[in-house]
Amino acid sequence: MKVFMNGKIVKKEDAKISVFDHGLLYGDGVFEGIRAYNCLVFKLKEHIDRLFESAHTIMLSVPYSKKYIMDATIRTLQANRLRNAYIRLLVTRGEGDLGLDIRKCQGNAKLIIITDKIALYPRRLYEQGLKIITVPTIRNLPEALNPQIKSLNYLNNILAKIEAINAGYEEAIMLDSLGYVAECTGDNIFIVKNKKLYTPPQCMGTLRGITRDTILEIARQKDISTNEHVITRHEMYNSDECFLTGTAAEIVPVVNIDGRKIGRGKPGPVTKMLLEEFRKVTKKDGVKYKL
Numbered sequence: 001m002k003v004f005m006n007g008k009i010v011k012k013e014d015a016k017i018s019v020f021d022h023g024l025l026y027g028d029g030v031f032e033g034i035r036a037y038n039c040l041v042f043k044l045k046e047h048i049d050r051l052f053e054s055a056h057t058i059m060l061s062v063p064y065s066k067k068y069i070m071d072a073t074i075r076t077l078q079a080n081r082l083r084n085a086y087i088r089l090l091v092t093r094g095e096g097d098l099g100l101d102i103r104k105c106q107g108n109a110k111l112i113i114i115t116d117k118i119a120l121y122p123r124r125l126y127e128q129g130l131k132i133i134t135v136p137t138i139r140n141l142p143e144a145l146n147p148q149i150k151s152l153n154y155l156n157n158i159l160a161k162i163e164a165i166n167a168g169y170e171e172a173i174m175l176d177s178l179g180y181v182a183e184c185t186g187d188n189i190f191i192v193k194n195k196k197l198y199t200p201p202q203c204m205g206t207l208r209g210i211t212r213d214t215i216l217e218i219a220r221q222k223d224i225s226t227n228e229h230v231i232t233r234h235e236m237y238n239s240d241e242c243f244l245t246g247t248a249a250e251i252v253p254v255v256n257i258d259g260r261k262i263g264r265g266k267p268g269p270v271t272k273m274l275l276e277e278f279r280k281v282t283k284k285d286g287v288k289y290k291l
């Protein structure tokens, strides 16, 4: 495996960073998770734009242009001869001293691009659906650490994931400080009620997922009413269908939440249609590359 590190493609064993890198010391940096399908990088521009927005908010100056990073992503995929891939792109603050002062890291930001084969969820999951629970850890308050910032500090989500796993589940629903549904640990959440689609608004402690946006777009094209407004647990429990969206998971049907059966307890027609349409989009849209 080869990794892109600051302008060079190096062997995995040689891809190393300093123990004084603030990415390691403080989770001070930003990242993106991207997918390539059959030599097409899905929504590459949108991911790079979001990376730059995260970096802008934390006042991290990305040492390369958007165009350079897009080309570097493709070069890394080619160097690894990957037709289908999961791409992890990160920018760390770089080496500084043991204090928090970012001025000590000036000019040291590092760009790292890791490409790997995608670990697909088992087919069974998409056919039978997932059982999930809400957990005690709430999503970070936007006033404290805005969930729009895809920072290298994912402890908020990791804590929620631990709680789900400890309870015997694979994914957790995180609520916001008011008790409304925010999102899952690495996915956005949607419900369907009376053929209408609902998802929490991005201002309520929810990442504006790129898969989420794609699903909203597909739904509008299919004349399904889309609504971005707050969702309570009651509304979720009484929905006809529920599903999660994310780059890694794509669209995963949810059939049981906190012990309540959702709809008929199996993936519903709107979820299935959206998954099918989403797969069509990933087959034709994207930045093309050759191997």
Ligand code: PXG
Residues within 6 Å of the ligand: 033, 157, 183, 184, 185, 186, 187, 188, 207, 208, 209, 210, 211, 212, 245, 246, 247, 248, 249
């Ligand atoms: N919410 C959160 C908190 C996320 O981290 C999404 C939603 C979905 O966004 P996209 O743009 O991918 O549709 C994410 C995605 C993983 C993994 O292994 C996923 C994410 C981050 C880290 C790991 O599934 N981000």
